[in-house]
Amino acid sequence: MQEETDKSTATDLFAFQGSHIRSTHKSQLPPIIQTWPSLSADHAAASIGRASHGKSTSNEANLDEADTSNLDSVLMVVDNLGRIFSYLDGHFPLGFVSLRNKAHFISVVKHPSRPLFVAQPRITAEGITHSNLTPAVIKMPLLSQRKSRDLAKQSTTAREIMWYVMRSVKEMREAWYGSETNTGARELGPKWVKSLETKQKEQYGQLDAGPILDLTYLLTTGRPSEALHDFLGSGEQMSERGLLKWETTVSEAFIKLRDYSEKRIAPALQRLHIVLEEVLGWANLQQFASFELSVNDITCCLDIVSRGIIIASWLAAISRRELLRFREFIAWLRYEVNNLNGSNEGNVIRHDMLEVNNYFITGLEESPVDQWFIGPVPQFRLVDLGIAEYRNGPLEQALEHARSVAANPSQMAWQKTGPQKDLSGIDRNLEALIQELGNWCERVFHHASAAASRSAVVSFDPVSKPEQVLEKELLPEQPLGFPFRERTVLNENGELIQHLISHIPSPDSNALLLVKLRFGVEASELPSEIGIAVLECYLPEEGEEQSNFDLLDADFFDDECVVIIYRLREGEKQAFIATLNYDNIGYQNLLPDAYVKWSTREDLMRDTLELWKSGQLSLQRVSVNRRRALSGCKMGAVSMALNGRVNRRVACVLDTTGTTMESFDMEGDAEDMEVADDARAG
Secondary structure, eight states: OOOOOOOOOHHHHHSOTTSSOOOOOOOOSOHHHHHSOOOSOOTTTTTOSOOOTTOOOHHHHTSOOOOOTTTTOEEEEEOTTSEEEEEETTTEEEEEEEOSSSEEEEEEEEOSSSSEEEEEEEEEETTEEEEBSSOEEEEOGGGGSTHHHHHHHHHHHHHHHHHHHHHHHHHHHHHHHBOSSSBOSTTHHHHHHHHHHHHHHHTTOOTTOOHHHHHHHHHHHSOOOHHHHHHHHHOTTOSHHHHHHHHHHHHHHHHHHHHIIIIIIHHHHHHHHHHHHHHHHHHTSGGGGGGTOOHHHHHHHHHHHHHHHHHHHHHHHHHHHHHHHHHHHHHHHHHHHHHHTTOOTTOOOOSOHHHHHHHHHHTSSSOGGGGGTSSSOOOOOGGGGTOOOOOOOOHHHHHHHHHHHHHOGGGGSOOOOOOOOOOTTSOOOHHHHHHHHHHHHHHHHHHHHTHHHHTOEEEOOOOOOOOOOHHHHHSOOOOOSSOOEEEEEEOTTSOEEEEEEEEOOBTTBOEEEEEEEEEOSSSOOOOSEEEEEEEEEEOGGGTTSOOOEEEEEEEEOSSSEEEEEEEESSTTOOEEEEEEEOTTOOOEEOOHHHHTTOOBHHHHHHHHHHHHHTTOSOEEEEEOEEEEEOSSOOSSOOEEEEEOSTTOOEEEEEOTTSSOEEEEETTSOGGGOEEETTOOOO
């Protein structure tokens, strides 16, 4: 089976963006498969994995072990519309949760042992954006049960089966009708007949030419017409090489149609039928009510699958019959060509005249196989095929009927074969049916996959901005040097500990405002504790004197350190990256009645500055340590990205032009610094 994956060259993988031009590759996956909710592909669960028979190839032996690092994890993606999208194991979509107002989330933290998430919202009202002091608490109780994973597995299995069937049908169509690179078997017969008709009209003046009539006359009498005699002796495909190519192409196409229908599509649909039957059972259980599985939709899927199994088996039978007729036709054609060439010795009749004539009528110009690739979606019932539809009744009634038939010999007499039902008007487009089946199944699983988000309980109360006294309203808000940086963790007691850091640019001070907030996680509420610390940064060589540098950015690296970027105000204006320890900082707690009216971080930071300027908050001087010089960033703003995980403790700094990035190993020495110049950012 051909894999429909995007192929990347070494240039695509390793070249910097912008260093070469290439066209954007379109995904080879159909839209249905792209949007189908799924975990990582599991071919074995879908019963389409290759059988090893106890042997492993060298390629399989060298494969990496399965990556289970994301198992039972939840990936969350936040947009600017206030929606949180969740993905089980980083793949399976669980829908989204929304605050349904002009808010968006700037951070999300998960409880270590419960399906509970704490998100920090930012609200825009009347053109003003402010960060809410109270977090939003999102409880997703469905994630604590295995039902979500069970549904994800069934959806993944169904998707793999459908993708396998779609690829099989696509290969069958290409084998029959051809593709951009290969000639299809379907056009060889009509092309050959057309060539004969052209010779009859142009070279022999037969205006009412009938190629099939001449062929039938030759088959029954052994005497070719003059035009047919000339054509068989000098036609394009009448050489042994041409006949062999014709025979090989058409035979391989019929064999592929037969084997794919019988050995791939029909078994795959049978496996899908089992999967859907299990999902139908869930739809009738109260425990799965939150998934909102539609019994009618699943029943419709099962009906389509049943039709697909019948159509696939039907196609296998037709392909087998047409292959037999075609081989008889080729055997007859070889016999006649050899007769015309005078090699009568050993030229024995090996064909069946009736089968050759049948191929003249139904296979040479028009093939019954076409009906499996053209026409509307099949909607037939079993009764349309001549199969009686049995209704589900009581078991006792069925047993009683069986006993009465067994006791009456006349009812068990041999029944004569009746007239065969005409099936020519029945639609059997397998390709359209598979597409329709994919649409229905994707719709069922897509709606059910969002059950975890639909059943989520969101606790969030956006407190309106409190009225301030007139003096505070008249004070202009001081702009922050950089946006709020935060680090949020859950402690052993299940409390949410949130650290905030910000900086107010001032020519006389390099003060950092550090705030420690403590929240409960059961509901959205104001912090139970607020600790404030004002840090004054200074360089060791300057001692306690006023520092002569500007803070450009700061962010939390881990539970102990804050990474800052500063630039000297004099000389070459060299920029540095450095760390500050904040784990041993002493916080000054505010009294509850002093902050219960605050609703935003901006209010908290503004009032904290006023407390500091009025002398009610003490200033703590912190020495800058572990600093390293930056090769650039001597002017303008900077951007910083940090990774404080163990064995991945890296900091990256991007200059204001967005063209030069420097990366640092924060645990190494100064000479371990890596500089990536001219790394073009897209």
